[in-house]
Amino acid sequence: MSSILLITSSPRGSASHSTRVATELALKLQAKKPGAKITTRDLANNPLPHIDADYATGIYTPAESRSTQQQSVVGVSDALVDELLAADAIVIATGLINFNISSTLKAWIDHIARAGKTFSYGADGPKGLVTGKKVYLVIASGGVYSSGPAASFDHATPYLKATLGFLGMTDVEVIRIEGVAMGPEAEEKAVTSALNLTGNLALAA
Template sequence: MSTLLKIQSSLFNGQGQSSALATRFAEQWQEQYPDGKVVSRNLAEDPVPHLNLDRFQAFTTAPAEMTREQRQVVSYSDALIEELKSADVIVFGVPMYNFNVPSTLHAYFDHIARAGVTFRYTEDGPEGLIKGKKAYVFISRGGIYGEDHSQTSFVRQILGFIGITDVEFIHAEGLALNDSSRTESLAAAENRINQVLSA
């Protein structure tokens, strides 16, 4: 049975355009794969704690030397990683806030990018260990910045770093410019969803 993991990070929950697009994709995917499973993670409703020194040290402490609190931190991170590993398709809803991803999404990445767990260092450089996944990233923006913007580059880099290299970005831009720009951009994104799932 195929599993789709949907991760949304808009402060507006389901009302955010990136969340709405990610949900639209997940719903149509479910229609196409009725036996499939959709797992949803809403980082606005259930935020991942931001990384601090205590949490970082928990990730780097040997299991035999961990305190009870450190074990809880690592167990929480392990659950996020297992959720990711169990998915065949991962869908992200990512709005732009101050030219970057929401801090809640950054915190999520901080908890799933762990040396020896989701990536390892080799003589040829880092190697991602979460392989064989397909990811779709819906990025919504009020202005127009293009696919080469640092926000897109960051998401591509962090996903590639942990081994997820088959990634398609679907941008919905210019949403705050005027009604026409908003309508056209959202229609183009929804059309791309239809293309992807009918291929």
């Protein structure tokens, strides 16, 4: 059975364009593969703990020697890694917040970037261990950052592509919902264009 991991992170709830488009894409991917399961991780409504001293020490401590708190925080990370590795396709949604991803999404990345689990170091340097996945990035922004004078302010897209690539996920599609703060007409056009693109990507999957 195919598995689709849907990661949403917008604090805007039902008003979130990134969540709407990402959810639509996940459903279309599921429809393309009957029996596919969608696992949803809503990071806004169920935020993950930011990594702390217990996490930083716990991941390098043998399981049988971890304190109760270390077991708890490392257990969260282990579950997220397992969830990621089980997925065939990953749909990640975020708004562009202060030119980067949401802090809740950054916490997820901090938990799933695990030496020995999702990447390793060898004689030839780092090697990503999360391979064979198709990743879709759904990024919403009030302005236009794909080109033009503001393009250099988009730190979210290159960061996500670089980090995911480091972990072995190099097959990445980007869906932008941009210019949504430039008036109702621009907002509607941006959302409609992104939703149309989800259909094309699902057909190609």
